[in-house]
Amino acid sequence: MKNYFRGSLLTFSMVAILTACGSEESNKDAAASDEGHDEFPTENITLTVPYDTGGTSDRIARGITKTLSDEIGSAVTVENVLGGSGIVGTTGYLNQKDSDGHHLLFLSHPHFEGSVIRSGEFSYDDFDMVGIVHDSPIALWVNADAGFETAEEFITELQNNPGKYRYGGLAGSYSDVTAKIFNDRFAIDAAGVPYDGGGELRTSVLSGETDYIMTDIEGTIAGAGEDLIPLLTFSGERYHLTEDVPTMNEVLEEMGQEPDFPAQSNMKSIMIHKDVKENHPERYDSIINAFDKAMTDEDLLSEFETQGIFLGWIPGDEGLEIAQEAASSIEENRELFE
Template identity: 30%
Template sequence: MEIQKKARVLTAAATLIAAGVALSGCGNGGGESGGGGEFNPQGNVTMIVPFAAGGGSDIAGRSTAAGLEEVTGRTISVENIEGGSGAVGYSNFMGRQGDPNYLLATETSLVTLPLTQDVEYTYEDFTPIMKLGEDYTLIVAQADSELETCTDLTDQGSEGGAKVAIAGVGGLDDMTFSLMEEATGSTLDRVPFESGAELITALLGGEVDAISLNPGEVAGQLESGDLKALCAASEERYEYEMLADIPTAKEQGLDVALAQFRGFIAPGGISEEARDYWIEMGQQYAETEAYQTYIEDNMLQANTAFGDDFVSYLAENQKLVEPLLTE
């Protein structure tokens, strides 16, 4: 497997990363404390999404920002800072050290980027607040494609003719395709893009044979009949009605299942009061109708984690994905 080699296609992002840190401001005055050490944000809050608009991370960030607005009573704006498969946005966020008025919509790239790119952070440099849930992917192709199953795709890869698009090296889709390669000995040629929306455009335009996306990113195209699902890279079939008939990769003889987490983090170096405040707001958000709507509309698994439990999850997740990225 040559995932490390594939990571080099985005090494130019290193210069952008440095620029992102240099351009971003930092400060510790983003909140105010009341009596008894209570914290409240001072002014508006910004939710950074480290990917382009239109993909699963953007959907998660905007849904979370709207939900947190409901429970905090604060305006939470969303800012997309794309580039380097998420590295530019995360590095910009590093420049917000100590500022509790900034949040970031995070997912598996928080763990995978430090394993595949020369970035100056790990998840330990930030303050994990809430894991929203977990998100498996669907492998999809054009509706009129000759491919009918994921086995068809790997068979085509074994013949040297399969091209897939990925939203950044080291992401969930990239690792899912790597597991498919390991299981079959096939080769799936990667074409990197910056967001799920760009992957759909590339597939519909005939640039690639297949893509791997979270259900929420591709549900519209499945419903319209423009795309079809080859398999679900999940442990079991989805229970959601529109996905229930999609076989798992395992049912097709491919032992492939990998989940992506979604959540949000705060910068490192914030006060304990600010950390506790955002954890409490996350817990309140998880009890709202808005959270349930986000989970159901995007067909996620609603297994949350907060604060220290989220930190423990990240440590275990790193142990899980590291062998896929460093062998």
């Protein structure tokens, strides 16, 4: 009995010591885990918009910040950085902003791709895509008081009066891409006037500074109402907001030409510095998750629909593939932009 007690006491002591050691190690592991936890965000999120205020990009960026702030857990502020049709803001984002996940970039496609061709200072390799937030076909717009009723009438007027008319464009965007392909297709001699954002672009036609523009349907309806009218759209089929307006290829058929004009559509995306996903994968995932929730919020979608803007959400690599494929018309017509 005496030996049994002594053995039991020894066993109990060893278990107690091992348990204490185990608890100490567990506490150390827990402490280490807490120390290594990556808190994010630790400051406000800045969304750089390299275009002017009042355009579709700016309105969408500002419109999503409240819902995005709620989902990401920190205030999201918009910073407009103008110049070079997006080049200044995009270059500044890459060179001056910390790649820690607290800085995002709002881009318009193929505005971005045109800037890549013209500047050579950045490319898709410098970024990861968070996602596409908006997609709207391009249309040909004129002032409602200009007196033109059909696209054929307007095209004939441009062809018969070389050098008389002027068109506005955002260098490197689909407004510029489409206008150059359009003018080249119909041998139109018109002077191009560059602008830095959609607000200025639409105002140029309203004020008579330019005679026509090619820009997205939703943003123009929201920004100009009935003061600008579309004569044709560059969509594959008639768009639901402009069902009475023919497509470019329908017009070509009416004119006895091959209906082979490429579809053109403005896309808006959120991009982020390449280093964030590589060095802070958890932060990148947090950003994606926040946008997943924000961009499917019914109240947010309804709010934009009342403005004639229909948001969408195509995340990550899927969005990147779509944007690059859609921008292929720029590469096919590269000589027009170099």
